[in-house]
């Protein structure tokens with residue numbers, strides 16, 4: 001059975017979301033038989049587009065800027081419209097992650113935007129698949145999914161430091177691992193039907 005391929009299509013203006021993208025990549029890479037490629041949506045080469053077109057799954061990532069994905073990510077999403085027309089990404093798996101300065105910061109909207117983008121392409125959305133952390137008196141911010149998202153991974157990074165929270169990196173690794181596992185299951189299922 002050939003390797004499955006996961007592409008991470010993301011943007012980071014100031015480096016925080018790039019750290020989260022790297023953690024997503026680590027998680028995906030930990031699943032044997034998985035190739036992982038990261039592409040920066042702000043500077044896509046023809047080879048990067050080919051990576052996206054050939055991937056079994058694409059994980060979208062962007063900081064939340066002004067309550068949605070960054071302008072660079074929106075420009076990328078619009079540039080995918082030719083693929084939309086030809087259904088080139090139909091039935092690929094998809095997932096998403098975002099990061100913002102505030103605990104909420106309207107990040108949910110960014111994840112919803114990614115899910116709608118995936119749906120427009122006919123992609124199959126993979127949720128985060130974690131219970132919320134830090135929601136009892138005995139739990140704490142070191143928990144995975146400390147901000148309680150379901151749709152994707154939501155991270156928070158303080159605006160005055162380059163550091164990214166360990167729990168958010170761990171949550172991002174979980175997302176990458178889950179997408180890689182689900183992609184393998186999907187590919188095996190398709191192969192079994194042939």
Ligand SMILES: Cc1cc2nc3c(=O)[nH]c(=O)nc-3n(C[C@H](O)[C@H](O)[C@H](O)COP(=O)(O)O)c2cc1C
Nearest residue numbers: 012013014015016017063065066067100101102105
């Ligand atoms: C133009 C701009 C808009 C932002 N809008 C939001 C926002 O809507 N909500 C929020 O919580 N943080 C907001 N922030 C803070 C960023 O989400 C935060 O600094 C994040 O860590 C940046 O990620 P990056 O380093 O990958 O660019 C904004 C930052 C910028 C520069």
